Amino acid sequence: MVTAAQQTASAPDAPRTFPKGFLWGSATASYQIEGAATEDGRTPSIWDTYARTPGRVRNGDTGDTATDHYHRWREDVALMAELGLGAYRFSLAWTRIQPTGRGPAVQKGLDFYRRLVDELLEKGIQPVATLYHWDLPQELEDAGGWPERATAERFAEYTALAADALGDRVKTWTTLNEPWCSAFLGYGSGVHAPGRTDPVAALRAAHHLNLAHGLAVQALRDRVRADAQCSVTLNIHHVRPLTGGDADADAARRIDALANRVFTGPMLQGAYPEDLLKDTAHLTDWSFVRDGDLEQARQPLDFLGVNYYTPTVVSQADGSGVHTSDGHGNSPYSPWPGADRVAFHQPPGETTAMGWAVDPTGLYDLLRRLSSDFPRLPLVITENGAAFDDYADPEGRVNDPARIAYVRDHLAAVHRAIVDGADVRGYFLWSLLDNFEWAHGYGKRFGAVYVDYPTGTRIPKASARWYSEVARTGVLPGA
Numbered sequence: 099m100v101t102a103a104q105q106t107a108s109a110p111d112a113p114r115t116f117p118k119g120f121l122w123g124s125a126t127a128s129y130q131i132e133g134a135a136t137e138d139g140r141t142p143s144i145w146d147t148y149a150r151t152p153g154r155v156r157n158g159d160t161g162d163t164a165t166d167h168y169h170r171w172r173e174d175v176a177l178m179a180e181l182g183l184g185a186y187r188f189s190l191a192w193t194r195i196q197p198t199g200r201g202p203a204v205q206k207g208l209d210f211y212r213r214l215v216d217e218l219l220e221k222g223i224q225p226v227a228t229l230y231h232w233d234l235p236q237e238l239e240d241a242g243g244w245p246e247r248a249t250a251e252r253f254a255e256y257t258a259l260a261a262d263a264l265g266d267r268v269k270t271w272t273t274l275n276e277p278w279c280s281a282f283l284g285y286g287s288g289v290h291a292p293g294r295t296d297p298v299a300a301l302r303a304a305h306h307l308n309l310a311h312g313l314a315v316q317a318l319r320d321r322v323r324a325d326a327q328c329s330v331t332l333n334i335h336h337v338r339p340l341t342g343g344d345a346d347a348d349a350a351r352r353i354d355a356l357a358n359r360v361f362t363g364p365m366l367q368g369a370y371p372e373d374l375l376k377d378t379a380h381l382t383d384w385s386f387v388r389d390g391d392l393e394q395a396r397q398p399l400d401f402l403g404v405n406y407y408t409p410t411v412v413s414q415a416d417g418s419g420v421h422t423s424d425g426h427g428n429s430p431y432s433p434w435p436g437a438d439r440v441a442f443h444q445p446p447g448e449t450t451a452m453g454w455a456v457d458p459t460g461l462y463d464l465l466r467r468l469s470s471d472f473p474r475l476p477l478v479i480t481e482n483g484a485a486f487d488d489y490a491d492p493e494g495r496v497n498d499p500a501r502i503a504y505v506r507d508h509l510a511a512v513h514r515a516i517v518d519g520a521d522v523r524g525y526f527l528w529s530l531l532d533n534f535e536w537a538h539g540y541g542k543r544f545g546a547v548y549v550d551y552p553t554g555t556r557i558p559k560a561s562a563r564w565y566s567e568v569a570r571t572g573v574l575p576g577a
Contacts, residue, residue, distance in 0.1 A: 111576040114513040121224070121524030122569035123185030124178070124546060125481055127231040127275070129161045130533040132191060134168035138206035141197035143233035144243070144284075145536075148291035159539025165531050165549050168210065175217045177547060177556060178530065181566040185224040187480060187526045188214070189231035189275065190260055199235035199252050203259040211260075215267045226526075227264065228272040228331065229257055229314060232280055232291065239292050244280060244303035244310075247386070254313035258321060265322035272403055272480070273314040276333040277307040277361055279426075282433035289427035289537055297435035298382050305387055308364040308395040315397035330365060331403030331480045334358050334468065336460040340413035340443055349412045349440045352377055356434055357410070366472055368396035378436040401523060403480035404468065406508075407452075408445070409460035415441035425454055427537055451485040451542055456504055458511040465515035465522060476521045482508050483528035485535070485542040488559060496548040496559040505565060509574050527565055531556070 129145045149160040167174055178186055192199065194207035211227075218225045230253065238249050257273070274280070283290035286300035315328050335357035339346035355374040363371050369392055375384060408425060416439070424442040426433060434440060445455035461482070468477055484504040490496050505527065516522050532545035540551055546562035549555070568574055 113576055114510060114574040116513060116572045116574070117516065118572070119523075120572055121185050121478070122572070123183050123187055123224070123226065123524065123526040124181075124530040125187035125526040125528050126167070126189070126530050126533065127228075128189045128191035128194070129164070129231070129233045130529075130535070131165045131167040131531055132194075133161065133163040133166045135160075135162040137168065138194070138210070139197055139204040140191065140194045140207065142236040143191070143193045144236055144239045144291035145233050147236050147239075148293055151293070154293060155537050156539035156541050159534065159541075161534045164534045165551075166554050167531075170554065171210075171214050172217060173556065174531070175214070175221055175223070177558065178218075178223055179221040181546075181558065181562055182570040183223055183566075184569060185226050185270075185524065185526070186218055186530070187226040187228060187272070189228040189233075191233055192230065192256055193233065193235045196256050196259060197235065199238035199256065203263065208259075208263045211264060212267075215264060219267065224270065225268050226270040226272065227260070227268045228275050229253075229260060230273065230280075230310075231275040232284075234280075234292075243285070243292060243294075244306050245285060245299040246302075247306055247309070247388075250306045250310035250313060253310040254317050257314040257317040261318050261321035265318075265326070269323055269326045271318050271322065271326060271328050273311045273318075273328070273330050274307060275331045275403075275480075276405060277304065277311070277330075278333055278357060281307055282356070282435075283426055286435060287427065287429040287431045287433035289429050289433075295429070295431040297432070300433070301378060301382055301384075301435055302386050304360050305364075305384075305391070308361060309391050311365060312395035312397050315399070316394075319397075327400035328397070329399055329401045329403050329478070330361075331405055332358070332361055333405040333481075334362075334464055336406070336409045336464040336467075338409055338411050338460075340411055345414035346412065349414045349437075352437045352440055353410065353412050353434065356437060362471075364392050364395040366396065366399075366402075366475070368392045381435055399475065401476040401478050402468065402472065403478050404464065405481035405528075406461045406464060406479065407482065407484070408454035409457050411443040411445050413441050413443060415439050425452070450500075450504070451487050452538075454484075456484070456507075458507040461508055462511040462515050465512065465520040466518065469515070469520040476523045478524040478526070479512060479522065480526050481528040482525065483544050483546075485544045488532070488543045488548055490548060490550070490557060494557060496557055498559045498561045501546075501559070501561040502564050505561065506574065506577065509568070513574060
């Protein structure tokens with residue numbers, strides 16, 4: 099017997115109804131939106147330092163002001179309510195809460211998040227707090243950063259401060275956002291803060307991020323409400339070999355180990371994959387992994403956050419280290435330790451303003467794989483979206499049909515995965531606002547809401563109105 103859901107899934111132009119209770123939200127990150135870089139005790143993070151270093155960020159842009167969310171938060175929450183969002187995923191700025199990465203919390207910093215969370219709850223919007231979205235206190239980087247074990251220990255202490263202050267209000271917590279970027283773009287290729295280019299430091303950072311995650315989950319469980327949910331968000335790469343040959347299959351295996359299993363192994367299975375250790379043995383003996391670390395890293399989670407934008411296509415290379423087509427920025431240094439004989443290829447078809455291929459089948463395949471690999475772990479799409487060259491017309495409207503098509507097609511892939519058995523509980527559109535897009539500065543617009551940077555004026559784009567209707571009804575219209 100064919101169910102109604104299966105009939106709907108087989109008709110691409112038909113509306114699709116998501117399960118009851120499916121969570122609809124949008125997401126941001128502290129350094130990208132808050133601004134107020136020196137107010138109320140906040141000190142520099144690695145992104146403050148990186149952005150202020152000439153040549154690191156397009157046009158010399160920084161997050162000093164960003165979208166001024168620190169002062170306009172009430173307006174932004176009102177926008178979320180107007181759009182009918184059920185949840186808001188935001189990150190806490192470590193240096194706003196604990197400026198040096200050590201010692202007691204700054205109450206003014208915590209008060210900002212208390213006010214934000216209270217306003218969200220007042221508007222019926224579920225707060226989803228991410229503890230770390232790449233803004234390590236600069237003082238901790240000066241002491242060695244993520245390649246050092248002490249940073250993981252400091253992260254657990256910071257987590258305890260945040261949980262003590264917000265644990266009675268926030269019931270959904272994420273420890274880390276995309277630790278792959280923190281480790282391999284920050285310490286490998288150097289295209290993200292802190293801009294270091296040491297492959298061994300990148301591997302050490304990955305391990306200590308795994309450890310930090312586990313320690314943070316333990317700190318949360320000890321302090322937050324009994325019904326709280328703990329998670330981590332990974333940018334799982336959907337890796338495809340260029341051809342069906344054995345050499346390209348091995349290239350895909352190598353990148354899958356470095357991009358995905360370096361985190362899912364310790365966090366979800368309590369071990370590093372043997373092939374990863376073998377592939378990188380010429381770089382390190384992994385002696386920085388101490389007895390008990392992997393048990394600490396593996397903690398029970400309530401769901402896995404999944405960020406997806408585009409697939410990754412690879413082949414075996416000639417040893418030239420062709421990594422500049424991996425979608426993660428240009429650098430003479432590779433973010434892929436031990437994968438010098440892997441080449442990256444631009445997938446065919448339409449691209450976004452980031453140059454990323456538009457391919458929702460990658461999201462479907464990824465969700466099906468995760469459901470197979472970790473069948474008892476619910477999934478939430480914690481980031482998905484696209485940058486396009488948006489502008490306000492003379493009437494002050496922002497029409498972005500390409501973004502509507504992108505989100506519609508990716509939501510259709512999510513729905514199809516659910517129909518085929520994937521336990522997907524929610525979707526967060528990236529991003530709520532146009533904002534500081536890391537090394538791209540203000541040159542790339544991902545937001546559902548357009549921001550006029552000189553004035554700070556917010557203008558909901560056509561995609562925001564479209565997504566609002568989907569979020570309110572739980573029904574994805576046909577093409």
